[in-house]
Amino acid sequence: MKGMRILGIETSCDETAISILNVSGKSVKVEQNLVSSQIPIHQKYGGVVPEVAARSHVPETVALITEVLGKKGLKAFDAIAVTNGPGLATALRVGIEAGRVLAMLSGKPIIGVNHLEGHLASAWLNADNRKRWKYPLLALVVSGGHTELVLMKDACKYKIVGQTRDDAAGEAFDKSAKLMGLPYPGGPQIAKLALEGDPAGFDLPRPMLNDGSLDFSFSGLKTAVRQTWEPWMKGPEERKDKAKRDLAASLQQAIVDVLAAKTLTAAKKYKVKGVLLVGGVSANVMLRERLESDLKRELPSVPFLPSDKLFVTDNAAMIAAAGAWRLAKGEKHDWKKIEAKPEWNL
Amino acid sequence: MKFIVHRIEDWDLLAKQLVSRLPPNAILTLSGPLGAGKTTLVQAISRALGATENPRSPTFSLVRSYKLPNTSPFSTLVHVDAYRLENEADAMTLGLDELSAEDGSLLVVEWPERLGSTLHAMRKPIVQLTISQDAGSEVRRVEVTE
Numbered sequence: 001m002k003g004m005r006i007l008g009i010e011t012s013c014d015e016t017a018i019s020i021l022n023v024s025g026k027s028v029k030v031e032q033n034l035v036s037s038q039i040p041i042h043q044k045y046g047g048v049v050p051e052v053a054a055r056s057h058v059p060e061t062v063a064l065i066t067e068v069l070g071k072k073g074l075k076a077f078d079a080i081a082v083t084n085g086p087g088l089a090t091a092l093r094v095g096i097e098a099g100r101v102l103a104m105l106s107g108k109p110i111i112g113v114n115h116l117e118g119h120l121a122s123a124w125l126n127a128d129n130r131k132r133w134k135y136p137l138l139a140l141v142v143s144g145g146h147t148e149l150v151l152m153k154d155a156c157k158y159k160i161v162g163q164t165r166d167d168a169a170g171e172a173f174d175k176s177a178k179l180m181g182l183p184y185p186g187g188p189q190i191a192k193l194a195l196e197g198d199p200a201g202f203d204l205p206r207p208m209l210n211d212g213s214l215d216f217s218f219s220g221l222k223t224a225v226r227q228t229w230e231p232w233m234k235g236p237e238e239r240k241d242k243a244k245r246d247l248a249a250s251l252q253q254a255i256v257d258v259l260a261a262k263t264l265t266a267a268k269k270y271k272v273k274g275v276l277l278v279g280g281v282s283a284n285v286m287l288r289e290r291l292e293s294d295l296k297r298e299l300p301s302v303p304f305l306p307s308d309k310l311f312v313t314d315n316a317a318m319i320a321a322a323g324a325w326r327l328a329k330g331e332k333h334d335w336k337k338i339e340a341k342p343e344w345n346l
Numbered sequence: 347m348k349f350i351v352h353r354i355e356d357w358d359l360l361a362k363q364l365v366s367r368l369p370p371n372a373i374l375t376l377s378g379p380l381g382a383g384k385t386t387l388v389q390a391i392s393r394a395l396g397a398t399e400n401p402r403s404p405t406f407s408l409v410r411s412y413k414l415p416n417t418s419p420f421s422t423l424v425h426v427d428a429y430r431l432e433n434e435a436d437a438m439t440l441g442l443d444e445l446s447a448e449d450g451s452l453l454v455v456e457w458p459e460r461l462g463s464t465l466h467a468m469r470k471p472i473v474q475l476t477i478s479q480d481a482g483s484e485v486r487r488v489e490v491t492e
Binding site for chain 2: 013054055056086087088090091143146163164165168170171179219222223225227230231342
C-alpha cells in the first residue's frame with residue numbers, strides 16, 4: 001500500500017523545523033527531520049551568514065524546505081501539516097505562509113496543527129508506544145514553555161486537567177541554573193551536577209504538592225533557589241562546589257517529585273490506559289526513571305509511553321504526526337483561510 | 347511613587363493603585379532580578395483589571411495576551427518578556443507594533459533593558475517600575491517613575 005507522505009512545518013517559537021513523515025497503515029516512518037539549530041550555520045546559508053534576528057525564520061524555512069523536497073519538488077509530499085498556534089504571531093506566519101504557497105502550488109491538502117497536539121503526537125512516533133496506544137491516555141507535557149497534564153479522551157479529543165500557574169518546569173531549571181551561575185541551557189547542566197549531589201542536601205519547597213489540585217507552581221522554587229544560593233556565593237571554592245552539586249540535586253528532586261506525584265494522581269483519577277511523557281524536559285533521565293518506576297509500582301497495568309529523545313524538543317515530525325491524526329479524521333483546511341492563532345488553547 | 351511589599355497580598359494592593367494611575371495606551375516596564383516577583387505582579391495587575399485568565403510566565407513564548415472585560419480601562423493585557431532576547435534585531439520579531447496597535451491595550455514588558463530603544467520608538471507613555479530586594483530579606487522595594 002502506498003503511504004501518505006506528510007510535510008511537517010514548525011516555526012512557532014525558536015526553532016525552524018521541516019520534516020517528512022510517511023504513514024502507511026500501521027507503519028509510521030520519519031523520512032526526514034531537520035531542525036535549524038542542529039544544522040551548522042554555514043550549511044544552512046550556503047557559506048554566507050546573513051545578519052538575521054533569532055526568530056525571523058525566513059532564511060531557515062526556505063533553506064530547510066529546499067533541502068527536504070530535493071529533486072522531487074512538489075512531488076515529495078502528499079499533504080502539508082503546519083503549526084498555526086500557539087506561538088509568536090510573527091514566527092507562526094512564516095511557516096503558515098510557506099505552507100500556504102506549497103498547498104496552492106501543489107493542490108494538496110493542508111492542515112493547521114496545534115503545537116501542543118504536536119508534542120502529544122511525538123510519543124506516537126515510537127512503534128512500541130503505538131502498539132500500546134489505547135484511549136483514554138494522560139500526557140505530561142514538560143518543556144521550557146509548557147507544564148501541562150492533558151487528558152486524551154479519544155483521538156483528537158483533549159482536556160487540560162492541570163497546568164502551571166506561573167513558570168514552566170523547564171523555566172525553573174533554566175532560571176535556577178542561571179542564578180547558580182551555570183551556562184545555558186540550564187536543564188542539562190542541573191541534571192549533570194545532580195548526579196554527584198545530595199538530593200536531600202537542601203530543603204527546597206514542593207509547591208502545591210498536597211493542595212488537591214492537578215496544577216503546578218514553580219515560580220516560588222526559583223526564589224527559594226536564589227535565597228538558598230546567596231550565602232554560598234562568596235564562600236570558599238571547594239565548599240561552594242559541593243553546595244552547587246547538592247543544590248542542583250535538591251532542585252531536580254523537588255521538580256521531579258511534584259511532576260511525578262501530580263501525574264500519578266491524575267492517572268488514577270481518570271483511570272487512563274497509558275501515560276505519555278513529552279516535551280524538552282522529558283529528556284531528564286531522573287524524571288523518566290521516576291515516572292516509569294512510580295507507574296510500575298502503583299499502576300502496573302498502565303504502560304509508560306515516553307517520546308523518543310530525538311523528538312522531545314520542538315520538531316516538525318511531531319507536527320506531521322498530529323497532522324496525520326487530523327487528516328485520518330477527514331479534516332483539512334482551506335489554504336486561503338488558514339491563519340496564525342497565537343493564543344490557541346488545545 | 348514607592349511601595350514596600352511584605353506579603354504576597356501586598357502585590358494586589360500595589361496593582362490596584364498602579365492601574366488606576368496608568369495613562370491610556372501605556373507601556374509599563376518591569377525591572378528587577380530573577381525571582382523578584384515580576385510575573386507575580388503581572389498576575390496581580392491582571393486581577394486588578396478583572397481578567398479571568400491567570401497570566402503565566404511568557405519567558406519561553408515571549409508574548410502572551412489576555413482579553414480584559416468591558417469594565418476595565420484597557421481592552422487587552424499584553425505581557426511581554428524580553429529575557430531571552432539576544433539583540434535589538436530580535437525585538438523586531440516580537441511584533442510589538444502590531445500587538446499594541448489595538449486601541450486601549452496595556453503593554454507590560456519584563457526585562458525592558460534588552461529591547462534597547464524599541465519601546466521609546468513606539469511613542470507611547472512609558473511607566474517604569476523597578477523591584478529590588480535586600481540580600482537575605484523577603485521584603486521587596488518597588489519604585490515607580492513616570
